[in-house]
Amino acid sequence: MLKPLTMASTGGAVPPPTPSTPTARANNIGSRCRSKRKTIVNRDCNNLIENTILQLNTTLQSIQTNASFTNFDVQTWLSTALTNIEICRSGSRDLNVTKFSSPILSGNVSELISNSLATNGGLLDNSSSSYHSSDDNGYPAWVSGRDRELLQDLELASRANVIVAKDGSGQFRSIQAAINYATARRVGNGRVVVYVKRGVYRENILISRTMNKVMLVGDGLRFTVITGSRSVSSGFTTYSSATVGIDGIGFIARGITFRNTAGPQNGQAVALRSASDLSVFYACGFEGYQDTLFVHAQRQFYKACYIYGTIDFIFGNAAVVFQNCIIYVRRPLVGQANVITAQGRGDPFQNTGISIHNSRIMPARDLKPVVRSFKTYLGRPWQQYSRTVIMKSYLDSLVSPEGWSRWEDSDFALSTLYYGEYQNFGPGGSTRNRVKWPGYHVISSPNVANRFTVANLIAGRAWLPSTGVPFTAGL
Structure with missing residues (x-):
């Protein structure tokens, strides 16, 4: 298990907020902010700081108490902590807040986390243990027997803790109000199920890091829609533009569309942002233009979903x-x-990446008539060690022959990124004229491709069975 990030390197567990801690000082900075832009950046960073403290404390506690967690878990928590720091920085760039500073951006916090990632990464490579701790039945420790029964129930709507309905036929008309109520009155550690009846709900929702094991069940992605219109051009950071933001562990959504209607002219505008570890989105829709779906951090699984967008979506x-x-x-x-x-992988030891498996890449209805007028690329490197793999998927003719794009016409990350394709097909699936970058790979070995499957990239065999969601563990 990890050694460098211990008492010697941190002085023990990171304390909860007090008047002298980074979070409290960030709040004091926020109270002196005179512009809306600075206030928003400060609020984002405050949340990210607190989440980083949580990830580091979870790591330390698992080491010091010899809890039943693996090196893979530790690598995930450290990866999230480092990602949070970078998102804090990028938010100030989004709104051009050039003089913004935060305690988490100073000192050697990022360096300590990177060093710990490198050390623990070596242990992870040499470990013969499973990727995620589980009980004798193959379920992670936080999933109770009662929770498993609930998650596998096909009639979840009838067993909801609360019902939301636009027409007043439920207990609430607001999804956020329903979530707040149900999580505050939760008994024990059971899952909170919120049934959202058909309708278009215009609200911005935050499921905070204290709201674990929340499930939203809709009437189907065509019928239950959560929509907002925040964007960077209207004064929000990419992070805070999200129509729905999720931080609590173990979130599940089924049969809901998450939408941002800001439009292509307003730049970055997120429909959903998730940093929920061990989260599942099943038969859901994500609609936007630039930056539609922000898969911020942690382990996530999307099954039978529709995703719409234009740039970096x-x-x-x-x-x-x-x-x-x-x-x-x-x-x-x-x-x-x-x-x-x-x-956005910024460190070579972060156990992160995007895998698109057994899926289809197609032009939307508005692009079809003019598809030859616009180039479409599979991806571009947001950070130095960007990692994306597309496997066994159908690529329509809209995909440009070169396949992948540079970041703003620069040579940034071309030798350090990892982009791979494995057994894709369709008119856009040929790799004959793909980019010749050092970091691009036409994967021929099933052993290499297996690194990016449900079983290995997100340790899905250990926790997905508990959700009742169908999945393919391997290729």
Whole structure:
């Protein structure tokens, strides 16, 4: 198990907020902010600081108490902590807050985390143990027997803790109000199930890091829609533009569409941001243009979903698998090119990446008539060690022959990224004219491709069975 990030390197567990801690000082900075932009950046960073403290404390406690967690878990928590720090920095760039500073951005916190990632990464490579701790039945420790029964129930709506309905036929008209109520009154550690009846719900929702094991059940992605219109051009960071933001562990959504209607002219505008570890999205929709789906951090699984967008519309630094999904590329603004992914791995030892498996990449209805007028790329490197793999998927003719794009016409990360394709097919699936970068790979070995499956990238065999969601563990 990890050694460098211990008492010697941190002085013990990171304390909860007090008047002298980084979080409290960030709050004091926030109270003195005189502009909306600075206030938003401060609020984002405050949340990210607290989440980073949580990840580091979880890591330390698992080491010091010899808890039943593996090196893979530790690597995930450290990866998230480092990602949070970078997202804090990028938020100030989004809104051009040039003089913004935060305690988490100073000192050697990032360096300590990177060193710990490197050391623990070596242990992970040499470990013969399973990727995720589990009990004798193959379920992770936090999943109770009662929870498993609930998650496998096909009539979840009838067993909901609360019901949301636009027409007043439920206990609540607001999804956020229902989540707040149900989580505050939770008995024990059971799952909270919120049934959202058909309707278009115009609200921005936050499921905070204290709201674990929340499940949203809709009437189907065409009928239950959560929509917002925040964007960077309207004064929000990419992080805070999300219509729905999720931080609590073990989130599940089924039969819901998450939408951002800001439009292509307003730049980054997120429909859903998730940093929920061990989270599942099943038969859901994600609709937007630039930056539609922010897979921020932790382990995530998307099954039978629809994702719509134009530029970098699947982005972030989670360990995430998309399986049996349809990715629809929309019509961008004149002069723009479409880019599907922008993966944000900033450290070579982070166990993160985007895997698109057994899926389809297609032009959306508005792009079809003019598809030859716009280039479409599979991805571009948001960070130095960007990692994306597309496997056994159908690529329509909209995919440009070169396949992948540079970041703003630069040579950034071309030798350090890892982009791979394995047994894709369709008119856009040929790798004959793909880019010749050092970091691009036409994968021929099943052993290499297996690194990016549900079983290995997100340790899915250990926790997905508990959700009742169908999945393919291997290729």
